[in-house]
Amino acid sequence: MIxxxxxxPVISATFWSSLGLVDVLLALVFLLGVFFGIRKGLSGVLPGxxxxxxxxxxxxxxxEAFGTFLASRFQMPFQLxxxxxxxxxxxxxxxxxxxxxxxxx
Numbered sequence: 001m002i003x004x005x006x007x008x009p010v011i012s013a014t015f016w017s018s019l020g021l022v023d024v025l026l027a028l029v030f031l032l033g034v035f036f037g038i039r040k041g042l043s044g045v046l047p048g049x050x051x052x053x054x055x056x057x058x059x060x061x062x063x064e065a066f067g068t069f070l071a072s073r074f075q076m077p078f079q080l081x082x083x084x085x086x087x088x089x090x091x092x093x094x095x096x097x098x099x100x101x102x103x104x105x
Contacts, residue, residue, distance in 0.1 A: 051097040058093045059086055 037045045066089065067082035074081070 047098075047101050051094055051101065054097055055090055055093040059089045063089050 063086045064082060067078065067085040070076075070085065071078045071081040
């Protein structure tokens, strides 16, 4: 009944044309996550999910502070140092959290 009252379909050509590349990539990553989550089950996906959430918290809290500290020590632009610290902290924190989970299991 509700769908019959709509003048055009919900997913139309204007919807697809308004999506950007980032939107499509995020949707693809989300769908892959759902697929692998269903395939592995919650117990197989949960440690990786916790590691990603903890890594995001660490990076959001400390990337700017480390970037500011190191930008004054090394003659680099702040934006470049912030990006480098973001990537470095994300990678190191994910690896350390995975190592900690392996050690605890």
